[in-house]
Amino acid sequence: MAAILEDGKLRLSGYVGDYFFEDGFTSSDVVLALAQIEDDDELVVHINSGGGIASEGAAIHALLSARSGTTDVVVEGIAASAASLIAMAGETVTMSAGAVMMIHDPSGYTFGTSQDHSKTIEGLEALATAYARVYSAKSGKTPEECREIMKEERWLTPPEAVAEGFADDTTETVAEPVAAFDYRLFAHAPKNLAALARKKNWSMSTKMAAPAATTRPKEEPSMTDKERADQLAAENAKLKTDLAAATASVDVAVKADRERRSAIMSLDEAKGRETLAEHLFNTGSTVDQAKATLTVSPKAVAAEGDEDEQEFQPRRMNAQGLNKTPVNTKPGDKTTARAVLSASVERLNKRR
Numbered sequence: 001m002a003a004i005l006e007d008g009k010l011r012l013s014g015y016v017g018d019y020f021f022e023d024g025f026t027s028s029d030v031v032l033a034l035a036q037i038e039d040d041d042e043l044v045v046h047i048n049s050g051g052g053i054a055s056e057g058a059a060i061h062a063l064l065s066a067r068s069g070t071t072d073v074v075v076e077g078i079a080a081s082a083a084s085l086i087a088m089a090g091e092t093v094t095m096s097a098g099a100v101m102m103i104h105d106p107s108g109y110t111f112g113t114s115q116d117h118s119k120t121i122e123g124l125e126a127l128a129t130a131y132a133r134v135y136s137a138k139s140g141k142t143p144e145e146c147r148e149i150m151k152e153e154r155w156l157t158p159p160e161a162v163a164e165g166f167a168d169d170t171t172e173t174v175a176e177p178v179a180a181f182d183y184r185l186f187a188h189a190p191k192n193l194a195a196l197a198r199k200k201n202w203s204m205s206t207k208m209a210a211p212a213a214t215t216r217p218k219e220e221p222s223m224t225d226k227e228r229a230d231q232l233a234a235e236n237a238k239l240k241t242d243l244a245a246a247t248a249s250v251d252v253a254v255k256a257d258r259e260r261r262s263a264i265m266s267l268d269e270a271k272g273r274e275t276l277a278e279h280l281f282n283t284g285s286t287v288d289q290a291k292a293t294l295t296v297s298p299k300a301v302a303a304e305g306d307e308d309e310q311e312f313q314p315r316r317m318n319a320q321g322l323n324k325t326p327v328n329t330k331p332g333d334k335t336t337a338r339a340v341l342s343a344s345v346e347r348l349n350k351r352r
Contacts, residue, residue, distance in 0.1 A: 002014040002023045002024055002025045002029075003025040003026075003029035003030050003032075003033050004033075005033040005034075005036055005037065008037070008041065008042060008043060008044060009043075009044050009045075009046060010030075010033055010034075010043060010044070010045045010046070011045075011046045011048075012025050012030070012045060012046070012047050012048075012049060012060075012083075012086065013025070013046075013047075013048045013049060013179055014048075014049060014179055014180070015049070015050070015051075015052045015179075015181070016049055016051055016052030016053055016056050016057050016060070016081075016082040016083055016086070017052040017053035017056045017082075017283075017284075018283050018284040023180070024052065025049075025060075026056055026283060027056055027059035027060050027063060028283070030060050030063050030064070031063065034063065034067070038069070039067055039068050039069060040067075040068045040069040041069045042069055042070045042071075042072075043064075043067065043069060043070070043071045043072070044071075044072050044073075044074060045064065045071060045072070045073045045074070045086075045089070045090065046073075046074045046076050047073060047074070047075050047076065047079045047083055047086060047087055048075075048076045048077035048078060048079075048178070048179045049078065049079060049080070049082075049083035049086075049179050049181075050078055050080045050081065050083065050178070050179050050180070050181025050183065051080045051081025051082045051083045051084070051102075051181070052081070052082050052083070053082060054081075054082050054085075054106035054107075054108075054127050054131070055127065056082060057081070057082025057083065057085045057086055058082075058085065058127070058130060058131070060086050060089075061085050061086050061088060061089045061134060064086070064089035064090075065089045070091055071089055071090055071091060072090050072091055072092045072093075072094070073086075073087045073089065073090025073092070073093045073094070074093075074094045074096065074171075075087055075093065075094070075095045075096060075099045075101060075161075075167070076096045076099060077096070077099055077100075077178040077179055078099060078100045078101075078102070078178045078179055078181075079099070079100075079101050079102075080100070080101070080102035080181070080183075080186075081102060081104060081106075081186075082106075084101050084102060084103050084166070085131055085134055085135075087101070087166075087167075088134050088135060088137070088138040088166070092168045092169065093138070093161075093166065093167040093168050093169075094167065094168065094169045094170065094171055095158035095161050095162070095167045095169070095170045095171070096158070096170075096171055097158065097170060097171060098158075099158055100155060100156070100157065100178070100190070100193075101155075101156045101161045101166060101167065102153070102154070102155045102156070102186070102189075103135065103146075103149055103150055103153075103154050103156070103166070104150050104151075104152075104153035104154070104186065105124075105128050105131075105147075105150045105151055105153075106124055106127045106128055106131065107124070108120055108123070108124055111250070111254060128147065128150065129143070129147075131146075131150065132144075132146040132147040132150060133146075135149070135150070135166065138165065138166060139164060139165030139166050140165050141164075141165060149164075152188075153186060153187055153188045155188065155189070155190055158170035178193065178196070180200065180202045181197065181202055182197050182202045182203045183196070183197045183202075184197050184198065260281065260286070260287060261281045263287045264277050264280060264281050264285070264287055264290045264291075265277055265278070265281070267287070267290065267291055267294060269291055269294035269295050270290075270294055271299075272299030273294050273297055273299055276293070276294065276297055277290060277294060280293055280294070
């Protein structure tokens, strides 16, 4: 977990979500961190993240925006993609000297039929529209203007972020090194960030393997037609082998993901907690992690006819089953984790 709360400062660093780099943070981590302070306390959020899962970024932005206390944001190093949306939750956004902010359209991929791809497009358009409205509320621009900036994939220096309205101030404080991220994935990433990712070998650990590009050696003047034909045949054979390996890798990954979901949903502990079980699968929990979380989570049972309880049940589920240990607690201290979650839910109940 890279969501650390200390002395009124919440530090969010690394990947937004659970899927790739070891060092990252999720909306669940932020819920646990916020449960340790009063809702009306002042909070300064320090961000150093190359982005991650768009929906996780939206969820974290919503959590910070919903606080009754003042929430300010300091961008240290970088706030790109989903992390830039999180930054918009600050009443004031301060860019450290040398920091970078990047705004672009959310992206994703789909395995499946044309209908599956259409659903992905529909979801991405909805996310992009929601993102544009958030950027608009902060900058004073129209949602349409913000959407055009997103489509362009804009990389902003501190003065540019202030000029565009996405930040309020800059500081002469030297920025921390940018977070580990494969910036080569972005279409218009600054050359220095792409070079840094290449030098540090920052790459997605679970991305689909692609056939390696084969560079043909410089043709020697003395090469015969037969030799050239043999060389091309060898290259084609290698490409076919690489493609078959990539396809097999994808099939294995998809099969493993389906088996993980089936195992989680089949747990005895999942009965009556199906919504939470599905959430744990979607956030990448292993079967053992899901079982441990479901064991300490109450079942989602509402009294028949109790419309208020039924209406509140999905909200309460969002705070259940968080298997992260809060700061300053010992691993395995379930009593403390439950107390923190109970305090968070009780505080939310009072605000209703």
